[in-house]
Each structure stands twice: as C-alpha cells, then as structure tokens.
Amino acid sequence: MIRTTEIAGLIRLEVALDLRQRASWAGMLLYVVSAVYVAFLAVKGGMGTSTWNALFWIILLFAAFNALARSFQREDAGRQLYLYTLVDPRSVILARTIYNALTMVLLSLLSLTFYVLFMGDHALEQAHLGQFLLAVVLGGIGFATVLTLIAAIASRAGNGAGLMAILGFPLVLPLLLAVMRASKLSLDGVAWSVTSTYFLGSALLDVITLTLAWLLFPYLWRD
Amino acid sequence: MKHWWWKSLAIGLLLFASIAALWTPLSPALVHVEPDRIAPGPMEVLVTGYNSNFSNAGSSISFFENDGQRFCPERTEVVDDRHLRLFVQVPGGLRSSMTDLQVGQLRYPGAFYTQELGEGIADRNCEEGHVQDGVFTFPNRSILYESIRNLHFHVPMWFTMIALMAISMWKSTQVLGNTSLDRDRDALAAVHVGLLFCALGLMTGALWARATWGAFWTSDVKLNGAAVTALIYLAYLVLRGSVPDAHKRARLAAIYNIFAFMLLVMFLFVVPRLNAVDSLHPGNGGNSGFSDLDLDNRLRIIFYPAVLGWILLGLWMYDLRRRTSRLNELLEQ
Structure with missing residues (x-):
C-alpha cells in the first residue's frame, strides 16, 4: 500500500526543488519576520502570557497558510500529470504532507525564535518548556497535514491563496484551539497529566486528516 | 405521492410537539419571599408563587424547615393565587444559616438567610399540605423558567442539521465513485437545507442565551462548533462557485x-470533551443536564417526537429542494 521508496524519492525531489528555488524559503522566513516585527511595533510595551500566546499562534497560522499555499502551485498541470503517471498519486500526497510537516516544524521553531527575540521571553519564565515546544511542533505538523489537502483542492479549483484561506480556516480551527490551549497551559507550567489530552487530541486529528488525505487524493488529481 | 405516510407523520409529530411545547404550563413554584432574611421574633413574610394555586385550601399550608427542624406559621393570609402572607414567630436557636420554606407541595430551598444561630430547637409538628392536582406540566427551574420550552425547538434544529450534513456527505462519497452529477446535486441540496437549520438553530440559541446567560453570543465550545459549521459549509458553497466545470x-x-x-x-463531538469545563450548555462542564430536571420523562415525551418531526421535515425539504433544482436544470437545457 504505502510505497516507501517512492515516497522517499518524492521527498528528495521536494528538497531538491526547494534547494533550487531558495527564494521561496527566503520568502517564507521574511513573511514570518515581517509579521513578528509588525506585532512588535503594534503591541509596544508589556503584554500578558495569554496575549503573548495568542499572538504567536496567529502569526504561525498565517505563516502556515503562506508557506503551504505554494505546495501544489509550483508545477504546472502538465508536469503534475507526468508525476502522477510515474508514481502512485497517494505517494505524492503522503510525500508532500511529510515534507510540508518537516517544513512547518522548522518554520514554527524559527518563528518562535524570532518571536522570542522581538517580543521577549517573559512568558516563558514559568513555562514547562518541553511541553511548549511539543505544542509548537504538533501545531506545525497539524497545520501541514490539514492545509496540504486544502492546498491541493484550492489549486485544482484554480483559485490559489484566496480560496485556500476560505476553505482552510474553519478546518484548522479545531486543531488550532487544541494546540493553543495546550501551549497556554504549558506556559502556565501545568503538569503533563492535564495537557496530555490536548496533545493526544491534536495527534488524533493529524492521523484522521492523513487517513482522509490518503483515501481522497486519488480522486482529486484526475481531470 | 407514494411516500405520503412519512410526510403526514412529520406534520403530525410537529403539530403535536409544537403545540404541546407551547401549551403545557410550567409546574408551580415559589419564586420570591420578602423579606429574605429571618431572625428570632415575630415576622411577616410575603411569599410569591408562579402558576401557583394558593386559594385552594390544601396548597396554602406551609412550614419552615431549618436543618431538618420544622416550625409553622401562626397565621396564613391568602392574598390571591400567587401571593401568600405568613405571620410567623421565628424561634431562637436555629442551627443552620439557611431556612427552607414549603408551601403545599412546593419547596423553596434556602429561602431565608437565618440570623442569630444556636444549638437547635424543639421540633414542632407541622401540618403538611396536600398533593397538588396532577396537571401535565414542565419543570420549573430558576434561570430557565418559561424558556425551557425552547428545548423542543433549539435542540432538534441541530439534530436535523447534523442529519442533513451526514446525508450530504454520504451523497458526496457516491459522487467520487462515478462523478455522478445527480448525486452532486443531492449533496448540494442537503447542504442548502442543512444551512437553513443551522441558521434556525443559531437564532433560537441566541434568543435562549440572551434570556438565560445574558448575552446573545458567548465563547462556548458548542457555539464555536456552530460557527465553524456555518463557516465550513459557506466555504463549500464558495468552492463550488469558483469552479466552472461541472464534473470537476x-x-x-x-x-x-x-x-x-x-x-x-x-470538532463537535471530540473537542468539547477535551475542555468540557468551559461550556455553559446543560450537561457540560458540571452543569446539570435536562435529564436531571426531567425525572418523570415529561420533557422527553415531547422532545423525542419534536426531534423526529423536525428531522422528517428536513428530509422533506431536502427532497423538494433536490427535485426543484433538477427540474430547473432540465428547464435550462
């Protein structure tokens, strides 16, 4: 069912494409840095832990939309068709999802670094740091899994980023609420026993999303 | 009209449920006492009831109860069916700071804040009121009051919406097999009718929230769920609008x-359980559900027919909708 060699090859292809088009990664990073800087200019002065947390997740959410919108748009229809004749379409969606998840983990950790740099680390003083990082990583992976399928639908509809925002926002909300709550609790330094339900919930969402993407994608790529 | 029977069943159930939901009186209750604190000595208390029948001899007999110890009013003056004046000699030495009042079969727990406590009193042998007439009534509960009727309208809307969205999803799975435009039309019709029920559920819910929680919209998991549902299916309509080719x-x-x-x-069934403490809805976050109020199944007798009736009405509307859109398509060709 799952063809690992194909998937590994496709991930290598994605990496090669990204290395060739370094501008796209630079664009994603610049987007995050600009967003953080705008937040820094707008907030000015102190803010509480919950505002710190909320602002971080909003920035990360928009960064995710910006980063993942391109995942099905960088090839034209002809090259996609060529790809689907070479490999199982399911391998394509799995490879893209895995690659996007890796991208988002990297991007969210970088965003966190910039965010702490500009907005200060006062919110992290009492935090349970391991939990908080887990929430950030799980959030990044979750955004990637949900938004990859949405990006595929939006690009097939021929109306890229705008449609993706409309389709994607309500669908990432369950995940966003779960990880936001988990990260807020971990910033307050709450024990694992309390936050683990949120982590399990977001992991469950990821698994369901991935399964649905696996099942539905073969119907999506055809014209 | 070979399916006439379930349509008449829908009409019958909806008529029964709606009329019963609006017509059934609320059970009588004591709603107010004036003054609401007592101290040893002679007191005059004005009791206000709701849907009560104080002029009926048996239902104006009253007593006070403090930590299981009773004392009785010396004289009772019935003002009218809803008002009762009690003249009582409050004994010194009551144990608990909360004194209950019982009039007839109606109980008002913690009616009076009691001052100057002591070690207890000798229990008096108070006469108890008679059983009230056995009229069919809804539970009367503070905060809810008459708005309890909305249970039979607000909740069935969401049941119907979920049913219609599930039908839509089922039709969508059939579309994937052979890209059937007929099934696609059915899925769209179900979403249209489902969104209508979503709007009705939001409206009835907003009115109910204003009456009981004090605001039309609050940050509650179930409200977030409703908002997300609306957004998702509006996005579904936008997606349809942006693709010109019918099969695609x-x-x-x-x-x-x-x-x-x-x-x-x-989102509707798992996330609310993650942070159930946050919900204001009955049955969530430590709030008592309607099943706690509904000890003798009086709400259920009307609620289940209402749910079934609204779901059948939703299916009927869906059927009409998909048939008219099919006819419209044929007319256009």
Whole structure:
C-alpha cells in the first residue's frame, strides 16, 4: 500500500526543488519576520502570557497558510500529470504532507525564535518548556497535514491563496484551539497529566486528516 | 405521492410537539419571599408563587424547615393565587444559616438567610399540605423558567442539521465513485437545507442565551462548533462557485465535503470533551443536564417526537429542494 521508496524519492525531489528555488524559503522566513516585527511595533510595551500566546499562534497560522499555499502551485498541470503517471498519486500526497510537516516544524521553531527575540521571553519564565515546544511542533505538523489537502483542492479549483484561506480556516480551527490551549497551559507550567489530552487530541486529528488525505487524493488529481 | 405516510407523520409529530411545547404550563413554584432574611421574633413574610394555586385550601399550608427542624406559621393570609402572607414567630436557636420554606407541595430551598444561630430547637409538628392536582406540566427551574420550552425547538434544529450534513456527505462519497452529477446535486441540496437549520438553530440559541446567560453570543465550545459549521459549509458553497466545470466541481466539492464533515464530527463531538469545563450548555462542564430536571420523562415525551418531526421535515425539504433544482436544470437545457 504505502510505497516507501517512492515516497522517499518524492521527498528528495521536494528538497531538491526547494534547494533550487531558495527564494521561496527566503520568502517564507521574511513573511514570518515581517509579521513578528509588525506585532512588535503594534503591541509596544508589556503584554500578558495569554496575549503573548495568542499572538504567536496567529502569526504561525498565517505563516502556515503562506508557506503551504505554494505546495501544489509550483508545477504546472502538465508536469503534475507526468508525476502522477510515474508514481502512485497517494505517494505524492503522503510525500508532500511529510515534507510540508518537516517544513512547518522548522518554520514554527524559527518563528518562535524570532518571536522570542522581538517580543521577549517573559512568558516563558514559568513555562514547562518541553511541553511548549511539543505544542509548537504538533501545531506545525497539524497545520501541514490539514492545509496540504486544502492546498491541493484550492489549486485544482484554480483559485490559489484566496480560496485556500476560505476553505482552510474553519478546518484548522479545531486543531488550532487544541494546540493553543495546550501551549497556554504549558506556559502556565501545568503538569503533563492535564495537557496530555490536548496533545493526544491534536495527534488524533493529524492521523484522521492523513487517513482522509490518503483515501481522497486519488480522486482529486484526475481531470 | 407514494411516500405520503412519512410526510403526514412529520406534520403530525410537529403539530403535536409544537403545540404541546407551547401549551403545557410550567409546574408551580415559589419564586420570591420578602423579606429574605429571618431572625428570632415575630415576622411577616410575603411569599410569591408562579402558576401557583394558593386559594385552594390544601396548597396554602406551609412550614419552615431549618436543618431538618420544622416550625409553622401562626397565621396564613391568602392574598390571591400567587401571593401568600405568613405571620410567623421565628424561634431562637436555629442551627443552620439557611431556612427552607414549603408551601403545599412546593419547596423553596434556602429561602431565608437565618440570623442569630444556636444549638437547635424543639421540633414542632407541622401540618403538611396536600398533593397538588396532577396537571401535565414542565419543570420549573430558576434561570430557565418559561424558556425551557425552547428545548423542543433549539435542540432538534441541530439534530436535523447534523442529519442533513451526514446525508450530504454520504451523497458526496457516491459522487467520487462515478462523478455522478445527480448525486452532486443531492449533496448540494442537503447542504442548502442543512444551512437553513443551522441558521434556525443559531437564532433560537441566541434568543435562549440572551434570556438565560445574558448575552446573545458567548465563547462556548458548542457555539464555536456552530460557527465553524456555518463557516465550513459557506466555504463549500464558495468552492463550488469558483469552479466552472461541472464534473470537476462535483469532484472537488465532494472531496471537501467528506473532509469537512469528518473534521466537523471531531470538532463537535471530540473537542468539547477535551475542555468540557468551559461550556455553559446543560450537561457540560458540571452543569446539570435536562435529564436531571426531567425525572418523570415529561420533557422527553415531547422532545423525542419534536426531534423526529423536525428531522422528517428536513428530509422533506431536502427532497423538494433536490427535485426543484433538477427540474430547473432540465428547464435550462
């Protein structure tokens, strides 16, 4: 069912494409840095832990939309068709999802670094740091899994980023609420026993999303 | 009209449930006492009831109860069916700071804040009121009061919406097999009718929230769920609007619909359990559910027919909708 060699090859292809088009990664990073800087200019002065947390997740959410919108748009229809004749379409969606998840983990950790740099680390003083990082990583992976399928639908509809925002926002909300709550609790330094339900919930969402993407994608790529 | 029977069943159930929901009186209750604190000595207390029948001899007999110890009013003056004046000699030495009042069969727990406590009193042998007439009534509960009737309208809307969205998802899975435009039309019709029920559920809910919680919209998991549902299916309509080719539209919309419904089920049934403490809704976050109020199944007798009736009405509307849109398509060709 799952063809690992194909998937590994496709991930290598994605990496090669990204290395060739370094501008796209630079664009994603610049987007995050600009967003953080705008937040820094707008907030000015102190803010509480919950505002710190909320602002971080909003920035990360928009960064995710910006980063993942391109995942099905960088090839034209002809090259996609060529790809689907070479490999199982399911391998394509799995490879893209895995690659996007890796991208988002990297991007969210970088965003966190910039965010702490500009907005200060006062919110992290009492935090349970391991939990908080887990929430950030799980959030990044979750955004990637949900938004990859949405990006595929939006690009097939021929109306890229705008449609993706409309389709994607309500669908990432369950995940966003779960990880936001988990990260807020971990910033307050709450024990694992309390936050683990949120982590399990977001992991469950990821698994369901991935399964649905696996099942539905073969119907999506055809014209 | 070979399916006439379930349509008449829908009409019958809806008529029964709606009339019963609006017509059934609330059970009598004591709602107010003036003054609401007592101290040893002679007191005059004005009791206000709701739907009460104080002029009936048996239902104006009253006593006070403090930590299981009773004392009786010396004289009772019935003002009218809803008002009662009690003249009582409050004994010194009551144990608890909360004194209950019982008039007839009606109980008002913690009616009086009691001052100057002591070690207890000798129990008096008070006469108890008679059983009230056995009229069919709804539970009367503070904060809810008459708005309890909305249970039979607000909740069935969501049941119907979920049913219609599930039908839509089922039709969408059939679209994927052979890109059937007929099934796609059915899925769209179900979403249209489902969104109507979503709007009705939001409206009845907003009115109920204003009456009981004090605001039309609050930050509650179930309200977030309702808002997300509305957004998802509006996005579904936008997605359909942005694809001109009919077959491609059918397939894309079907994929989004299946994906969205699965995440919606997660959001409505899993996320609320993650942070149940946050919900203001009955039965969540430590709030008592309607089942606690409904000890003798009086609400259920009307609630279940209401749910079934609204779902059948939703199916009927869906059937009409898909048939008219099919006819419209044929007319256009």
